[in-house]
Amino acid sequence: MSETAKVPLPVGAGYGVVVGIGFFFAFLMMGISYLQNRYTRYSTQSSEEFNTASRSVKPGLIASGIVSAWTWAATLLQSSTVAYQYGVAGPFWYAAGATVQILMFSILACKVKQNAPRCHTYLEIIKARYGTFAHLVFMVFAMVTNILVGSQLLLGGSAVVTSLTGMPVYAAVFLIPVGVCAYVILGGLRATFICDYSHTLILMIIILYFMFNAYAVSPLIGSPGEMYELLKKAGAQRPVAGNEDGSYVTLKSNFGLIFGVIQLCSGSGTVFLDQAYWQRAIASKPSTAVRAYLLGGIAWFAIPFGFSTTLGLAAVALTDNPRFPTYPEVPTSGQISSGLAAAFAAETLMGQGGAVALLVVLFMAVTSCASAELIAVSSLLTFDVYKAYISPKATPKQLVFVSHIMICVFGLTMSVFACIWNAASIDLGWLFLVMGLLIGGAVFPTAFSILWRKQTKVAAISGCLSGLAAGLTAWLSTAKSYYGEITVETTGMSYPTLAGNLAAIMTGLIVTTTITLIKPDNFDWEITRAINAVELDGVNDDNTPRESSTPELSDSGEKKIATDAPTQPEAFVATSELPPHLAPTQEEPDDPSTLRRAFKLACISAFLLTFILDFLLPMPMFFSHYIFSKGFFTAWVVVSFIWVFASSAISCLLPIWETRGSFGTLFRKMGADFRGVKS
Numbered sequence: 001m002s003e004t005a006k007v008p009l010p011v012g013a014g015y016g017v018v019v020g021i022g023f024f025f026a027f028l029m030m031g032i033s034y035l036q037n038r039y040t041r042y043s044t045q046s047s048e049e050f051n052t053a054s055r056s057v058k059p060g061l062i063a064s065g066i067v068s069a070w071t072w073a074a075t076l077l078q079s080s081t082v083a084y085q086y087g088v089a090g091p092f093w094y095a096a097g098a099t100v101q102i103l104m105f106s107i108l109a110c111k112v113k114q115n116a117p118r119c120h121t122y123l124e125i126i127k128a129r130y131g132t133f134a135h136l137v138f139m140v141f142a143m144v145t146n147i148l149v150g151s152q153l154l155l156g157g158s159a160v161v162t163s164l165t166g167m168p169v170y171a172a173v174f175l176i177p178v179g180v181c182a183y184v185i186l187g188g189l190r191a192t193f194i195c196d197y198s199h200t201l202i203l204m205i206i207i208l209y210f211m212f213n214a215y216a217v218s219p220l221i222g223s224p225g226e227m228y229e230l231l232k233k234a235g236a237q238r239p240v241a242g243n244e245d246g247s248y249v250t251l252k253s254n255f256g257l258i259f260g261v262i263q264l265c266s267g268s269g270t271v272f273l274d275q276a277y278w279q280r281a282i283a284s285k286p287s288t289a290v291r292a293y294l295l296g297g298i299a300w301f302a303i304p305f306g307f308s309t310t311l312g313l314a315a316v317a318l319t320d321n322p323r324f325p326t327y328p329e330v331p332t333s334g335q336i337s338s339g340l341a342a343a344f345a346a347e348t349l350m351g352q353g354g355a356v357a358l359l360v361v362l363f364m365a366v367t368s369c370a371s372a373e374l375i376a377v378s379s380l381l382t383f384d385v386y387k388a389y390i391s392p393k394a395t396p397k398q399l400v401f402v403s404h405i406m407i408c409v410f411g412l413t414m415s416v417f418a419c420i421w422n423a424a425s426i427d428l429g430w431l432f433l434v435m436g437l438l439i440g441g442a443v444f445p446t447a448f449s450i451l452w453r454k455q456t457k458v459a460a461i462s463g464c465l466s467g468l469a470a471g472l473t474a475w476l477s478t479a480k481s482y483y484g485e486i487t488v489e490t491t492g493m494s495y496p497t498l499a500g501n502l503a504a505i506m507t508g509l510i511v512t513t514t515i516t517l518i519k520p521d522n523f524d525w526e527i528t529r530a531i532n533a534v535e536l537d538g539v540n541d542d543n544t545p546r547e548s549s550t551p552e553l554s555d556s557g558e559k560k561i562a563t564d565a566p567t568q569p570e571a572f573v574a575t576s577e578l579p580p581h582l583a584p585t586q587e588e589p590d591d592p593s594t595l596r597r598a599f600k601l602a603c604i605s606a607f608l609l610t611f612i613l614d615f616l617l618p619m620p621m622f623f624s625h626y627i628f629s630k631g632f633f634t635a636w637v638v639v640s641f642i643w644v645f646a647s648s649a650i651s652c653l654l655p656i657w658e659t660r661g662s663f664g665t666l667f668r669k670m671g672a673d674f675r676g677v678k679s
Contacts, residue, residue, distance in 0.1 A: 441467015
């Protein structure tokens with residue numbers, strides 16, 4: 001904000017939201033966990049339940065969790081930033097560039113169910129297939145991804161909390177994760193899904209509140225037509241470099257397209273290398289994993305598209321309004337890069353009410369994504385560090401305890417890194433653009449580890465490391481050659497970050513593919529299908545683990561029965577007598593033909609939707625240099641409303657509809673309990 005601008009809310013409001021709402025969800029989760037443990041077959045004391053939600057979550061709740069996990073502070077703040085910078089092209093490219101990864105991940109979700117149905121983390125697949133050294137290399141990329149994502153959440157969230165309430169930024173950074181850590185520890189992954197749902201519900205309500213206010217109620221704008229006129233006026237006064245005629249209402253935006261490519265590369269790394277998305281695939285039912293990711297991707301598109309088409313464009317339209325916080329000055333590039341465009345627009349449109357609504361919606365976005373990151377990293381540290389290298393024979397009770405500790409450790413870690421970025425004057429925009437070049441090299445090697453039996457160990461490791469080297473080289477050399485110096489400012493510009501992101505992801509692809517084709521492997525997927533089979537499928541009568549006798553899914557589509565399973569039924573404890581952590585998963589694997597159909601659906605849907613969103617819709621308007629008419633812009637806004645309503649139905653109504661039977665059972669058991677009747 002400007003030097004003279006006053007914060008719209010008191011400091012107490014910041015502490016109230018950050019601490020109060022955080023602990024409200026912690027107490028809510030405490031109650032839900034109690035009900036779950038008492039009235040359902042799932043116990044939060046079970047390691048399987050805590051880390052994988054017993055692999056039984058239905059597609060609606062998975063889709064809602066995906067929407068929540070992919071809705072960072074950056075989703076709301078950075079999308080509004082690019083809307084302010086590039087006009088209507090910004091929201092579209094933010095949404096289209098980051099929806100593709102969720103759609104494509106549906107393919108990996110299907111393959112995980114087919115080729116590694118019992119894994120807890122994707123790094124377990126890496127270790128089983130490529131060994132310890134590769135496991136450690138990929139673990140570094142995984143942890144860098146999670147640290148960057150987690151610290152970005154806190155960095156962007158704390159910047160807006162400070163701008164709206166005056167709350168000290170470091171206090172916000174350290175207090176935001178406290179309540180999240182509490183409710184994740186209390187309920188595990190299923191708790192994360194339930195809180196994700198509640199956060200997504202609140203998020204959708206407030207986004208619609210902003211949209212209706214800006215386009216139907218506010219005297220400052222009030223209609224799409226008036227927004228169009230204000231954007232035309234802004235384009236005449238402050239033309240956008242690289243846009244057709246400097247207009248804010250065109251997809252012919254050179255820098256908008258560059259941002260879209262960066263978003264595509266960066267988003268690929270933050271989805272494919274983030275355990276949070278693999279964890280949702282692992283937690284889902286096999287037959288519905290693909291559907292969940294396709295629905296989640298379609299639903300998520302609406303959030304940055306609808307939110308920034310409203311607040312990002314409103315910030316442009318109202319910059320010259322006396323009620324604008326920086327008036328009569330134009331916001332500085334530093335303020336915009338820090339993600340304050342949405343805050344300025346909300347305060348201008350609705351005063352304190354808008355500031356409160358933005359504060360709440362931002363807190364929902366930060367905490368819901370932070371909860372996904374916390375449970376994801378705790379799983380990596382528990383299963384891929386503690387169990388893999390420290391205590392291979394750890395009991396489920398020990399694993400749950402370690403998971404609790406690791407949640408707290410990572411909560412503190414991402415706070416510390418957010419403080420480091422803030423102290424070094426590195427803002428949300430810089431981190432967002434640079435992240436992809438640091439992790440992009442590992443995208444294709446990671447995907448191929450579950451998709452391509454021919455990829456070799458050397459190819460996987462070489463792809464990761466060469467991609468990182470190429471990304472860093474291209475990034476720094478482009479900054480030096482274009483701007484003459486290497487500084488935080490020059491390295492955060494469009495051309496260096498574009499070069500770095502493209503070099504990292506494409507080098508990783510080319511190197512891993514080339515080395516593999518020179519001397520291909522012929523990996524046996526039965527090795528990854530056996531991950532955790534001993535742990536999950538039972539014990540002998542002398543209390544030693546027995547091998548899996550569950551039908552496995554071979555590539556030929558035929559069920560393969562473990563030949564070393566004894567035929568004497570009395571040699572084993574009955575399934576019903578096994579302790580919860582050793583019992584087979586509640587949902588049996590789908591038959592091979594079902595998974596093959598799901599894989600075809602994932603491939604066709606993901607590639608078709610990607611083609612439509614990234615090529616068929618935007619490219620004709622880009623190459624034709626089309627500037628929106630008032631009628632076309634109005635239709636554009638109407639589409640954003642329709643998409644947000646459809647997203648709300650997928651992420652808010654579908655989970656309730658799918659679990660309606662479970663609610664009835666729960667209420668009957670509770671009623672019987674109150675009456676003293678044994679259920």
